[in-house]
Amino acid sequence: xxxxxxxxxxxxxxxxxxxxxxxxxxxxxxxxxxxxxxxxxxxxxxxxxxxxxxxxxxxxxxxxxxxxxxxxxxxxxxxxxxxxxxxxxxxxxxxxxxxxxxxxxxxxxxxxxxxxxxxxxxxxxxxxxxxxxxxxxxxxxxxxxxxxxxxxxxxxxxxxxxxxxxxxxxxxxxxxxxxxxxxxxxxxxxxxxxxxxxxxxxxxxxxxxxxxxxxxxxxxxxxxxxxxxxxxxxxxxxxxxxxxxxxxxxxxxxxxxxxxxxxxxxxxxxxxxxxxxxxxxxxxxxxxxxxxxxxxxxxxxxxxxxxxxxxxxxxxxxxxxxxxxxxxxxxxxxxxxxxxxxxxxxxxxxxxxxxxxxxxxxxxxxxxxxxxxxxxxxx
Amino acid sequence: xxxxxxxxxxxxxxxxxxxxxxxxxxxxxxxxxxxxxxxxxxxxxxxxxxxxxxxxxxxxxxxxxxxxxxxxxxxxxxxxxxxxxxxxxxxxxxxxxxxxxxxxxxxxxxxxxxxxxxxxxxxxxxxxxxxxxxxxxxxxxxxxxxxxxxxxxxxxxxxxxxxxxxxxxxxxxxxxxxxxxxxxxxxxxxxxxxxxxxxxxxxxxxxxxxxxxxxxxxxxxxxxxxxxxxxxxxxxxxxxxxxxxxxxxxxxxxxxxxxxxxxxxxxxxxxxxxxxxxxxxxxxxxxxxxxxx
Numbered sequence: 001x002x003x004x005x006x007x008x009x010x011x012x013x014x015x016x017x018x019x020x021x022x023x024x025x026x027x028x029x030x031x032x033x034x035x036x037x038x039x040x041x042x043x044x045x046x047x048x049x050x051x052x053x054x055x056x057x058x059x060x061x062x063x064x065x066x067x068x069x070x071x072x073x074x075x076x077x078x079x080x081x082x083x084x085x086x087x088x089x090x091x092x093x094x095x096x097x098x099x100x101x102x103x104x105x106x107x108x109x110x111x112x113x114x115x116x117x118x119x120x121x122x123x124x125x126x127x128x129x130x131x132x133x134x135x136x137x138x139x140x141x142x143x144x145x146x147x148x149x150x151x152x153x154x155x156x157x158x159x160x161x162x163x164x165x166x167x168x169x170x171x172x173x174x175x176x177x178x179x180x181x182x183x184x185x186x187x188x189x190x191x192x193x194x195x196x197x198x199x200x201x202x203x204x205x206x207x208x209x210x211x212x213x214x215x216x217x218x219x220x221x222x223x224x225x226x227x228x229x230x231x232x233x234x235x236x237x238x239x240x241x242x243x244x245x246x247x248x249x250x251x252x253x254x255x256x257x258x259x260x261x262x263x264x265x266x267x268x269x270x271x272x273x274x275x276x277x278x279x280x281x282x283x284x285x286x287x288x289x290x291x292x293x294x295x296x297x298x299x300x301x302x303x304x305x306x307x308x309x310x311x312x313x314x315x316x317x318x319x320x321x322x323x324x325x326x327x328x329x330x331x332x333x334x335x336x337x338x339x340x341x342x343x344x345x346x347x348x349x350x351x352x353x354x355x356x357x358x359x360x361x362x363x364x365x366x367x368x369x370x371x372x373x374x375x376x377x378x379x
Numbered sequence: 380x381x382x383x384x385x386x387x388x389x390x391x392x393x394x395x396x397x398x399x400x401x402x403x404x405x406x407x408x409x410x411x412x413x414x415x416x417x418x419x420x421x422x423x424x425x426x427x428x429x430x431x432x433x434x435x436x437x438x439x440x441x442x443x444x445x446x447x448x449x450x451x452x453x454x455x456x457x458x459x460x461x462x463x464x465x466x467x468x469x470x471x472x473x474x475x476x477x478x479x480x481x482x483x484x485x486x487x488x489x490x491x492x493x494x495x496x497x498x499x500x501x502x503x504x505x506x507x508x509x510x511x512x513x514x515x516x517x518x519x520x521x522x523x524x525x526x527x528x529x530x531x532x533x534x535x536x537x538x539x540x541x542x543x544x545x546x547x548x549x550x551x552x553x554x555x556x557x558x559x560x561x562x563x564x565x566x567x568x569x570x571x572x573x574x575x576x577x578x579x580x581x582x583x584x585x586x587x588x589x590x591x592x593x594x595x596x597x598x599x600x601x602x603x604x605x606x607x608x609x610x611x612x613x614x615x616x617x618x619x620x621x622x623x624x625x626x627x628x629x630x631x632x633x634x635x636x637x638x639x640x641x642x643x644x645x646x647x648x649x650x651x652x653x654x655x656x657x658x659x660x661x662x663x664x665x666x667x668x669x670x671x672x
Contacts, residue, residue, distance in 0.1 A: 169642050197641050203591055203598065206390035207637040210383060227498060234592045238518060240509050259500045259593045 024067040025060075025321060027052065027309055028087030028096040029302070030108075031123075032075035039298075040100040044122050045070055046292045047299030048097055050285075051306035061313045066306075069093065073104060080104040081111060088115045094321035094330065095120065095309040100298055102126030109136040116324050118331050120308060122301035127176070130353040135331050137353040139304050139344065141272030143177050143248055146359035148184035150270040153361050153378055154219065154246060155188050162193045164217035164243070166208065166232065168224035169197045177223035177248050185221075193217055198228060205235040213241045219268070225250040229267075230260035237263045244268060244363075249297065257364055257372040265366060269374070270359035273297035273344045276376040277360065285343040297344065304342035308334060382515050387637045388630070393521045393590065395629020396528035400583035401606030402613065402621035403535060404456075404576030410552045410616040411572050412468065414475050418459055418482035419580060420603015421490075426452040426581025427501075427594045428490060434502045434588075441504050441589075448585050449578035456577025457570045459486075465566075483599075490596040498595040501588035524586050531582055532622055535575065539618065544571055552616070601645075605632075608652040614662025623663060627651075 029048050031041030052068045060066060069091050071083035080099055087093040088111070096112055099105040100123025112119035113133040121129065121138040130136045154160055163185055168174040185192055194215040196208040209232070212220065220236065222229055222245045229251045236243065244266035245251070252271045257264040275286045275295050285303065289295035312318075312334035318326045339348050347357040362374035401423050408416045430448040438444065463482040467474045508519040539545040550558040551568045559565050587602070588594045609628045613620025628648060635647040655662060 169640075199641055199644065201601075202641065202644065203593070204390075204394055204633075206393070207387055207633045208641065210386045210390060211637060214383065230498075231591060231593060238507050238520065238592075240507075240516065255497065259498055261500060 023064055025062075025064050025313060025318065026067050026069055026087075026091050026093045027306060028069050028071070028083075028091060028093035028098075030071045030073050030080060030083040030087065030096065030098050031100050031104075033070070033072035035074045035076075037075040037101060040123060041072065041075075043293065043296055043298035044097065044100050044302035044305075047289070047295075047302030047304075048122075048306045050288055050292055050299075051303045051310075055306070055310050061310050062317060062319055064319065066310065068306075073099065075101070075104070077104055077107045080108050084108040084111045084119075088112065088117050092322045093117060094313060094318060094327065097122055097302060097305040097309070099124065100301075102129055105129050105136075105138075109133050112136060116327050116331070118309065118312070118327065118334060120305045120334075122305045123298060133353070134335070137308075137334060137349060137355075139301050139308060139342070139347060139355045139357075141249075141270075141344070141357050141359055142354055143180055145357060146248060146270045146272075147177060147180040148187070149359050150246065150268070150361050151181060151184040151190070152188050154268060155190055157377070158218070160218035161190045162215070162217050163190060163246075164212045164215060164220045165192045165195045166212075166220060166222045166224070167195070167197050168200050168228060170199045171224055173248075173250060174200075174224040177250075178221075181221050181223060192221075198224070198232075200224065200228060202228065203231060205232050206239070208232075209235045209239050209241060212236075213239055217243050219243050220245045222247045222251070226253045226256045227259075230256050230258075230264065233260040233263040233267065252297075252362075252374070254372070262366075264364045264372065267364045268361065268377070269364075270361045271297055272357070272360065273300040274360035274362055274374065274376045276362070276374065278379060279343075281341070282343050295343075300342070300344040304340070304344050304347075307342065308337070308340060311337065311340065383637075385515055387633055389517065389521055390637075391630035391633035392626060393524050393629070394633060395609075395626035396525050397583050397586055397590075397625070398602075398606050398609045398629050399622045399625025400528055400531060400579050400586070401602065402609040402625045403532070403618065404580045405607050405610040406613070406615055406618060406621040407548075407572050407576045409610070410618075411548065411569055412464070412475075412555075413472065414464060414479065415607070415615075416464075416573075416576075417476070417479040417603070418463070418486055419576065420599035420601075420606070421483050421486035422452060422456055422459065422577045422599070423580035423584045423603060423606075424594070424596060424599030425455055425486060425490065425584070426577070427584030427588045427598070428494070428499075428596075429581065430585035430588055431499060431501055431594060434504055439502055439504050444504060445582060445585050448581040452581030452584075453574035453578040456573040456580075459577075460570060460573040483603075487596055487599060494596055496596060498593050501592045501594055503592065504589050520590060524590055527582070527586060531579060535579065536618065538575070544568070548572060605648050608648050611662055612651055612655050614665030617662070617664040620662055620664030627663075 033041045052066050056065045073080035073083050087096050095118035098119045102124040105121045105124040113135045119136045167178040194212050220243050246268045249271040251269045286295040312330045315333035316329035318330050345357045347355040361378045365375035404419045426448050429451050430444050433444045433447045463478045467478050509516050547563045547568045551565050609624035610621050613624025635643050
């Protein structure tokens with residue numbers, strides 16, 4: 001009896017010491033908060049902040065609260081590397097949510113990997129960002145998942161078979177995405193009946209549309225960005241070609257209909273997030289983000305990244321992030337997460353640390369009051 | 380195939396006739412005061428925006444939109460001349476050129492400041508009607524743009540050749556000092572030239588807006604440069620040269636995009652410029668016709 005009493009006393013004492021000694025677990029977040037790409041970093045940060053506030057309000061992780069430390073990399077690669085070093089060495093971060101762009105993630109990935117600290121990018125999409133770096137993950141929707149899923153969806157739902165493909169040849173994103181679309185159309189038994197190229201910055205697409213029109217495609221796949229997308233739509237309607245355009249999140253901007261107006265109706269784009277999703281989780285997220293700058297793909301991915309890290313910390317029972325063993329256990333827990341239900345969709349990680357997720361396929365539609373919006377099609 | 384070639388020809392002539400309208404402004408100003416007015420592209424852009432404001436807030440009557448844009452832009456052209464060029468008219472030509480570049484940067488940034496840098500949708504002033512002749516679909520808008528351009532160019536030709544002001548313009552372009560000795564108010568003639576050139580650019584701006592249905596504050600830069608190439612191609616200083624140069628350039632561009640590669644669009648335009656400067660620096664109509672306006 002006396003022994004048990006002593007033991008329990010010791011246990012209580014030990015617990016108290018732990019809670020007292022290290023009350024916080026640090027999650028680092030870095031990205032451009034100023035400069036050209038500021039909107040990416042700010043959005044990711046605002047989503048991450050919401051997630052941290054929620055977790056702490058619910059009692060934290062493993063009896064500790066989470067502290068979010070953010071550094072502004074200004075979109076500069078050298079600055080990004082500095083921020084990562086600081087988070088690892090000075091702040092002893094358990095994990096880093098890092099760099100919404102691919103370029104900077106290529107730079108900081110190896111640093112985090114060498115230091116055995118988990119890094120999740122909430123935005124990088126380029127090929128190979130996570131390859132051969134066990135500690136580097138991303139929760140972004142990849143075009144190699146989104147493109148084929150979208151093609152399959154529109155072919156099944158609308159019965160479209162014949163597509164025109166327009167690529168912007170001076171845009172890496174467009175060239176890469178076109179290859180994905182082309183393969184997907186072939187794999188699912190459709191035809192690319194005509195291919196045309198443009199350049200970013202062009203305004204006159206009359207020659208391309210004239211060349212496409214006689215082939216009468218059911219849809220025009222355009223892999224570039226919205227400024228050219230809206231002008232292509234206008235030109236197509238002008239020449240009496242009524243096919244909608246289909247593309248990636250490069251077209252996902254209100255500017256598409258600001259310029260193209262009704263010509264944009266029916267255009268199909270996929271993305272890693274949709275505020276229109278009916279899931280309760282998403283609707284709550286959208287509501288909470290209203291006072292924090294609005295919900296979008298970057299804030300959703302930032303929010304999910306925090307929960308992914310927190311879940312991994314819970315699973316690995318992380319209490320002290322200065323301990324490389326605990327960080328490695330956390331990395332293993334994250335890599336083996338059986339399936340995570342985030343606001344940016346269901347996901348799990350492949351063996352390279354890329355999120356495998358389904359795209360949100362959306363079509364431009366018009367509300368009764370004349371306002372345009374992206375209507376979610378696949379729910 | 381034939382249908383596509385004919386359709387692409389039409390696309391080329393449409394773009395080309397817009398280049399011609401802008402090129403006329405370059406060529407007229409150069410003809411009179413030997414200045415390459417680099418702000419001309421931005422004046423064209425302002426013309427397009429004035430048309431946008433009139434069409435969205437006041438009336439979508441095409442004639443009114445066009446007339447207001449042309450009138451106000453003419454005033455802007457004269458203002459630019461009075462503020463940026465007149466004070467340096469007797470300085471070296473390089474001063475005037477730098478002043479022109481300054482005016483260009485000032486105007487485009489002013490519009491960015493007021494409007495923001497984004498592209499703006501142009502209201503549909505003109506219904507999109509296509510009609511079919513002999514199996515070929517023709518857009519009414521394209522035909523309309525070509526006709527309006529031709530009408531404006533003929534209007535200019537009439538002014539230059541059949542009015543008192545036109546005679547004065549030609550006299551000043553031949554020799555400003557002598558013209559002044561003959562009692563011609565050269566300041567007035569120069570202002571008039573800027574007004575006419577700017578209003579033609581505004582017309583081009585409104586036509587581009589109705590054609591592409593979008594305008595942006597930086598569109599003057601590339602369109603202006605292309606029109607400048609057209610003017611050099613035709614022989615800078617020559618009015619028929621600017622008209623033909625614009626058409627040739629528009630056709631070369633569209634045909635290049637359609638049958639070679641769209642990546643060559645700008646390469647073709649500036650390749651033509653380099654070729655002309657090497658082979659025939661005076662341009663197609665540079666010396667053959669002695670009319671320099």
